[in-house]
Amino acid sequence: MTRPGQWRTFWRGKTCLQLVRGVMVHVWPFSIVGRLFYRLRWSKPCYQIINRQARRVFDSIPQPLHPRSVEAVQALNTDGIYRSSVDALVHDADLFHELSHDAQMLLAGQDIQRKIRQRYNPHDAKWYVVRAIGHRANRPSLPSSFVRFFLHPQVLSIASTYLGLQVRLNYTDVWHNIPVREGEPPISAEFWHRDHEDKRVIKLFVFLTDVDETMGPFTYVRRSQVGGEFGHVYPAIPPIGRYPEQDALSQLITGTPLPSVSCVGPAGSIILCDTSGLHRGGRSVTKPRIVLVGVYTSNAGMDAARYALPRSLPHEHLSPAAKFALYS
Structure with a gap:
């Protein structure tokens, strides 16, 4: 791909705020000021x-943690990742x-079905990921089941207890990952990175389809989250995260004790993980991979979306806790 083509791919699908931040971080001489600003921030x-x-609200609200939720917080603190199911986490069959x-x-x-039929999302650098909601200027209304799950007391308590402050729901969506053919270009999420x-x-994924090894399962390096045993390996650089040199990192993972886990499972499975840790997605070469995703951050989180209630x-x-999570 030519350099102009690379830049077009980089900017595609970005909001105005993301474009401004991209200039402030990547374009000299603005980057001198921009990178300093985000390091200070x-x-x-x-x-x-x-x-x-966020800390005041966290201290003032009871954080109800069932035994399974305590297990989730412990796993996040130790490994940076926890796997379970919707039913087990929220006890709602x-x-x-x-x-x-x-x-x-x-x-x-x-519009969504047209993109799926065309096997291409022209409005996103992640060209084979079709988002049902996306980042919109207005406040899209969430289905009631999304509100009940992503703002469930157990889910919010797990994320808030792990972070030590009351979390915001930064983003939620449905991702339809189109199966990719041989020779089609990769997207950034396929490479090891830190968010x-x-x-x-905190990212919460819900499998809406069974996911096997041919469907590009999410892969995570255990204990690579901030504060973890391997948190120092290619640490994130604010505000761009980190995409380390892939060959060097792959050699580390295969030649050292860096423990990675590939997250396959049946529909209804969930992944809760701290994506400050090293992770990557994958491309399906067989069937569509459809997942729900929720992203939780502190009040300092960037690119936060705003949602309306049904x-x-x-x-x-x-x-x-739910009112705070929705920026309301």
């Missing part, structure tokens, strides 16, 4: 100031089926 004193409210139904309704939209949204980033769920019915 995520320095310990500034980070604590930005998250004053019907919720996964409602999530799956509502996700399919979102994916049934005309950029915050110092520590009419069937009044704002006053939300818990204090």
